Amino acid sequence: MTIRNATPQATNIHYHGMHVSPKRDHDNVFRTMAPGTTVRSTVTLPRDHAPGTYWYHAHLHPLTEPQVMGGMSGLIVVEGLERLLPRALRGVPQRQIAIRDLQVDPDAPGQVALSSNEIGLRRPTVRLVNGLLTPQAGLRQGETQLWRLANISADVFYDVELTGHAFTVIAEDGAPRWRVRTVDHLVMPPGKRYDVLVTGGAPGRHRLRTRAYPQEGFELLPEAELMTVDVTPGTAAPAPRVPRRLHTPARPVSGRRVARKRTFTFGFDLGHTEYALINGRPFDPSVTNAAPYVGTVEEWTLRNTTTEEHPFHIHVNDFEVVEVNGRPHRADGLQDVVTIPPRDASRRAGEVVIRIWFRRYTGHFVFHCHILAHEDHGMMNTVQVRRRGEPRTPPPGGHAHRPIGSASAAATPTATAATPTATATAAAAAVLAAGGAPGAATAGARETAAERWARLCRLRERAARLRLV
């Protein structure tokens, strides 16, 4: 792919969920693409790569949240999922449903929040599907479609349902499931994908919507309509039978010998710009936090000492969840995003135990909280997968690490990211850098009247400069 960075900010690209090399010009988030440059990016998929829904997005610390919320993302479909289905379902129509949101400043109509300072975790947010406000889709009664649901939002969870219908989940995070389940709603943390079969039910107007979701640290996320689905009369055929188990290249890892155990504790230290911590420290671009050997399986305990949920995501390799809050968990398949539950009323940390098989690829990559505001404020660590005898080394250089808010705005940019395979949302974005003091609208912080006034002045000044008003 050829990627032209037409924004005034540095950026880069991550291929979320894909089992590909993290080195050189592959899935390398330590790379920095300078403003105005055109670079190449190569992704080579192994033959046994799992088919399903993936996505790409900007991943430059600490600008990931505003760049992803600004729209620098899109879907990637690795073809072949339908080949795992019974013959009758192999040709079903497919639909890509990329869900994200943006914020409009109530005091500056028409202004979209495009920097960390402007994005308010406690502000109302407008939900979009494929970049559109409540688009419309059609389905015939009795007809089955394959829907590729993806939450490509920067920060917020969705609890997705289609009124009067059920979802038959055949893949999660691009990994076909061993066990197929039919459910009436799907909680989707940022970064999560589900490939589902939907069969047209009663004719009439139905709604794809998110139920209200009580995401701690955010305004109560209200119920919101995402898409209108008109079911036209047809044959009231029964939903096609899907085998309860799929033959998937995503192999379980829970039965394999564990070479090493590690614990990572996700916590907050509010009052600092870098308030989101792992094992007591914010992200340090010069430190490799874990260096497992290639080919081994490790068991990681992910602990959460905060009152918020944190969706853990790791690059390059999927994992299997084996335990949640001390109880054994029977996974339906592999995944690349898992929500670590918050601490309980007695302040005992939430806990998820996962097993990861560091297959095939050596090199440096990261794991982090996929609430990108948390990631930008420090909740990220570096992993180096190495061969035996290979030394532990710091992450590759060139990784920008400026405090949030220090970049400067220039002109209205547009970015055109190359489109691997298929794109559901526009990969273009206008991303502006923040001009003011950091942290004004971040988690937990209530803005004072003076801060709010200063922020609005900065916003208006910038809007005037860009001739947006």
Ligand SMILES: [Cu+2]
């Ligand atoms: Cu988090």
